[in-house]
Amino acid sequence: MQGVAIPISMVPGNSVLHRLNPLPKLALAIGVLIFSFATRNPALLGIVFAIGLMLVTIGKIWKAYLRVVMILFPIYLTLIVLQSIAPAFPRPWTPIVGFGPFTIYQEGIYSGVSMLARILCMTTYALIMIQTTHPSDLFTSLQKIGMPYVLNFILTVTLQLLPIIQSEFAIVLSAQKSRGMKGTGFGAILPSMVPVFVGAIERVQQLSISLEARAFGSSGRKTSFRDVSMRVKDYIALVLSLVFPILLTTWVVLDKSLDWSRSMVFPPTLSIILVSSCAIGFVVYFIIAVSYVLRV
Amino acid sequence: MANGLIRCENLWHIYKTGKVVALQDINLTIQAQEILGVIGQNGSGKTTLVKHFNGLLKPTSGRVIVGGVDTARKKVQELSSQVGYVFQNPNHQLFARTVEEELEFGPRNLKLSDEEVIERREKAIEFFNLNPYRKLHPYRLSFPVRKLVGMASIYTMQPAVFILDEPTTGQDHVTTRIVYRLIERLREDGFTVICVSHDMILLAEVVDRILVMRNARLIADATPREVFADLQLMHSTHITPPQITELSLRLRESTLQKVCLSVKEMVETIQDVMSGSRPTQSFNN
Numbered sequence: 361m362q363g364v365a366i367p368i369s370m371v372p373g374n375s376v377l378h379r380l381n382p383l384p385k386l387a388l389a390i391g392v393l394i395f396s397f398a399t400r401n402p403a404l405l406g407i408v409f410a411i412g413l414m415l416v417t418i419g420k421i422w423k424a425y426l427r428v429v430m431i432l433f434p435i436y437l438t439l440i441v442l443q444s445i446a447p448a449f450p451r452p453w454t455p456i457v458g459f460g461p462f463t464i465y466q467e468g469i470y471s472g473v474s475m476l477a478r479i480l481c482m483t484t485y486a487l488i489m490i491q492t493t494h495p496s497d498l499f500t501s502l503q504k505i506g507m508p509y510v511l512n513f514i515l516t517v518t519l520q521l522l523p524i525i526q527s528e529f530a531i532v533l534s535a536q537k538s539r540g541m542k543g544t545g546f547g548a549i550l551p552s553m554v555p556v557f558v559g560a561i562e563r564v565q566q567l568s569i570s571l572e573a574r575a576f577g578s579s580g581r582k583t584s585f586r587d588v589s590m591r592v593k594d595y596i597a598l599v600l601s602l603v604f605p606i607l608l609t610t611w612v613v614l615d616k617s618l619d620w621s622r623s624m625v626f627p628p629t630l631s632i633i634l635v636s637s638c639a640i641g642f643v644v645y646f647i648i649a650v651s652y653v654l655r656v
Numbered sequence: 657m658a659n660g661l662i663r664c665e666n667l668w669h670i671y672k673t674g675k676v677v678a679l680q681d682i683n684l685t686i687q688a689q690e691i692l693g694v695i696g697q698n699g700s701g702k703t704t705l706v707k708h709f710n711g712l713l714k715p716t717s718g719r720v721i722v723g724g725v726d727t728a729r730k731k732v733q734e735l736s737s738q739v740g741y742v743f744q745n746p747n748h749q750l751f752a753r754t755v756e757e758e759l760e761f762g763p764r765n766l767k768l769s770d771e772e773v774i775e776r777r778e779k780a781i782e783f784f785n786l787n788p789y790r791k792l793h794p795y796r797l798s799f800p801v802r803k804l805v806g807m808a809s810i811y812t813m814q815p816a817v818f819i820l821d822e823p824t825t826g827q828d829h830v831t832t833r834i835v836y837r838l839i840e841r842l843r844e845d846g847f848t849v850i851c852v853s854h855d856m857i858l859l860a861e862v863v864d865r866i867l868v869m870r871n872a873r874l875i876a877d878a879t880p881r882e883v884f885a886d887l888q889l890m891h892s893t894h895i896t897p898p899q900i901t902e903l904s905l906r907l908r909e910s911t912l913q914k915v916c917l918s919v920k921e922m923v924e925t926i927q928d929v930m931s932g933s934r935p936t937q938s939f940n941n
Contacts, residue, residue: 535749540765554751
């Protein structure tokens with residue numbers, strides 16, 4: 361339990377991406393998010409995803425990136441399986457093959473693949489932003505463009521409390537195990553959760569007192585210990601990361617021929633292999649995950 | 657038991673994260689009905705050592721044998737009926753709605769019958785004098801009482817060994833005295849008590865054997881009198897003995913021969929010296 365850390369944090373490094381101002385990275389992540397929702401075209405999403413992977417290589421964050429992808433992996437698999445039997449798509453649907461009550465639809469495969477591509481795009485760019493940026497830098501630059509300090513602070517504190525609560529949970533768990541509690545199962549929820557939550561609430565109360573004692577919320581302009589400057593290359597990156605998604609988005613919105621949902625046809629064998637391997641993959645992953653958790 | 661209740665043989669512990677060597681080659685034997693103190697600076701390995709006694713940590717190499725069984729093959733839950741661990745902060749383990757329910761949690765985990773659970777609960781309430789609080793929510797109690805509830809919740813498991821992590825920290829004088837008394841009573845009832853503590857008065861007056869830890873090593877294992885008299889040891893571990901002991905150590909060269917651990921002892925020693933070497937008239941002034 362103690363060794364499991366949340367992978368959503370900065371990977372220390374000194375790559376180009378690490379040295380870049382947080383704003384262009386944030387702009388790019390939001391831009392790609394908007395773009396991914398604007399199109400269903402798997403080819404375009406795939407290209408954007410591939411560019412994202414290149415950035416992952418530049419940022420040297422492959423290890424941390426893959427850890428998050430591993431956590432999200434079952435979601436990717438279920439997306440394909442569920443979408444192909446119940447597409448989030450306007451009817452009519454073209455059936456490919458049926459297994460008893462379930463039918464795999466042509467549109468479903470398309471919908472599943474494109475949604476997967478969307479999610480991959482969004483998570484990749486969001487992770488590039490998060491894993492190459494020091495949280496304080498991010499919040500400092502957000503503050504510079506006018507985000508209220510209190511809101512900023514809430515976000516920072518939440519991020520900082522997570523690892524503390526995690527370690528508290530480990531202590532509580534060992535305290536209750538010392539009283540003979542079984543480490544898993546329904547009976548373990550109350551004895552281990554109550555102390556963690558009560559402790560978290562007490563901690564927050566103390567935090568607010570100590571914050572007020574240190575003049576939190578006083579009027580006037582705040583200064584920051586960390587200074588984030590915008591240099592020429594940051595401006596260039598900002599322009600690029602704004603222009604690239606905006607152009608792409610306008611293109612996919614205006615050019616209707618990029619909607620391949622009716623024209624792209626998956627051969628039946630390929631579809632069946634895809635869906636069944638995803639389903640099997642999910643089951644295998646699920647079994648591994650459950651046995652890992654029950655090991656405690 | 658001839659081989660001791662708890663035995664560590666060449667115990668090493670290296671934390672997986674960070675590769676910190678927390679224990680280096682610890683060898684010791686703990687007999688039944690001992691009151692043991694474990695001292696050392698923060699980070700010297702005290703807590704790591706005692707966490708091996710109830711299986712919360714497993715040796716990286718070497719062995720820990722509790723009641724004749726190697727802990728490496730036992731789960732914490734299985735060892736909990738033999739070795740009870742009272743955590744420093746009672747808030748980490750109190751969760752039930754009433755003190756009574758809290759005390760029943762341990763024995764229920766041991767799968768005891770209802771009558772036995774209630775019997776043990778009542779025994780614990782009596783032993784720790786918790787009768788006025790039995791229907792209250794543990795979080796409504798004052799910190800010292802909460803700490804007693806924490807100890808009582810382990811007492812209901814009736815383990816042969818009690819591990820108390822900082823039993824007197826953050827408590828007022830009265831409850832500290834109550835805790836000392838309880839520790840002594842536990843021993844009278846046949847339990848073994850291991851205290852991890854920085855409370856020098858507890859160590860001097862209650863404990864009968866002290867383990868001194870420094871930099872992951874066990875550097876001394878002796879009676880409080882021997883430990884506190886060893887000035888070099890005290891200095892190297894940054895431990896200050898109780899003031900009364902310090903006073904008697906400074907007077908040792910000139911007047912007193914004995915190292916005193918408590919005020920009571922000091923009074924007796926001074927009275928002996930004065931009545932022996934001087935006429936009684938000095939008291940009449």
